[in-house]
Amino acid sequence: MTSTSSKMTRNQWIRRSAIGLVAVALLAAPAIADDAAEAEAIVRTTVDQVLEVLAIEGLNDDQRRQQIEKIAYDRFDFATISRLVLARGWKRFSPEQREEFVEQFKIQLSKNYGSRIIRYDQERVEIVDHRLERDGDVTVGTRIDGGAADGIEVDYRLRRKDRKEDGPWMVIDVIIEGVSLVASYRSQFAEVLGHEDPSELLKQLREKNTASPT
């Protein structure tokens, strides 16, 4: 008899906790949706700001790039991006070297991507979807519509600053047609750091940054 009664309580317990779980899920769902919507809104705003700059007539390339830099610098988390591209190599950098790397890598990205963006001046950008990643990041998918880059898919991966619950969403990777910026630089830096010191990588970075603009 005891076994039956304990079975019943177990069933009840299961039922109750199931209801509880559903309730929790229902409560939590809007929060997760809000998260993703917030990240998506940030991408939308940032992209629109950049497109606005591209549409201004009478700016030269340098002025355009500076304005885009100003927008991007608020939205990209260069410290996190730097740690991701250096991966385990990060540990070999001294605090001063790390600081310099973050600064130089920021310049490198601006130089490399900024010069490409300003070439596209007649595009529209539509947000295609967003995806919640397992680690809490959100990936926002966009597609370029019209112009020379028509149909190109650009995904932005965002993470809350310092992974704090109320931290602002910052871009930590740009994935163009499946090619991740972080993965691309990580593989190259791993190669360089495979046979060189951090100081040598920093030297190469500085050289590329000061080379004549392409």
Added chain:
Amino acid sequence: MNPRGSRLHRLGLLLALVGFLPGCATKGPDPLERWNRSIFSFNEGLDKHLLEPIATGWDWLLPEVVQTGIRNFYDNTTMPVTLANDILQLKLGAAGQDLGRIVVNTTAGIGGLIDVASMIEMPANKEDFGQTLGRYGVPPGPYLMVPLLGPSTARDVWGYPVDGAARPLNYFVPIWASLTLRVVENFNIRAYYLEELREARESAFDYYVFVRNAYLQIREHRVHDRAGQPPELQDDLYEMEGEDAAGQPPESQDDLYEFEDD
């Protein structure tokens, strides 16, 4: 000369050449790095001294509309390759669309010179035999740099003979004509990417690694039909400590026994 015989001969040679590769023990994505790097520098030399200068002249000489026409014509001749692989992957909707493209562009587009289909919202799909194999679970295997033809993998390299067989043009014109078309398209497409490639070369920290990484990422992306990065490639990409990043050379473990300062 019997063109079909020579094609089969080429096919046999290629298969013999790569047949052993999937069986190789794989350490990281590039166990053939030494061979690959030497072929890569051979291809690069060829590009710098032959392809790029000709493409530069090409770009200067031919108006954009002619270059676009050549590209459209060539793309239309290779569309049956995509169609065949749509069908092999049972993507029947895409197959219908791509068949429609071929019909529209070959007729309204004057033999393929004008990409009418894209103008009426019939964008091209892009499928090849490497993607078909990937779709059915065949892993890319070792990265493989092919002389003259560029980056590939032990899986994707099968596309050369198999997709070649799916080009109807090969059956209707003599082999020299279809080879000429490919060479022409090579200069043409190279002219299209003059600036992009120059920038990529200049900005890369290791151009070989840059190309390898980009190629492998793009192929994974295409196999999975743009559904984000597959877990194998993503690995620990977005983890801060990145302890076991795939593809890192063993030398980078030399910090293994060092004290961490944070």
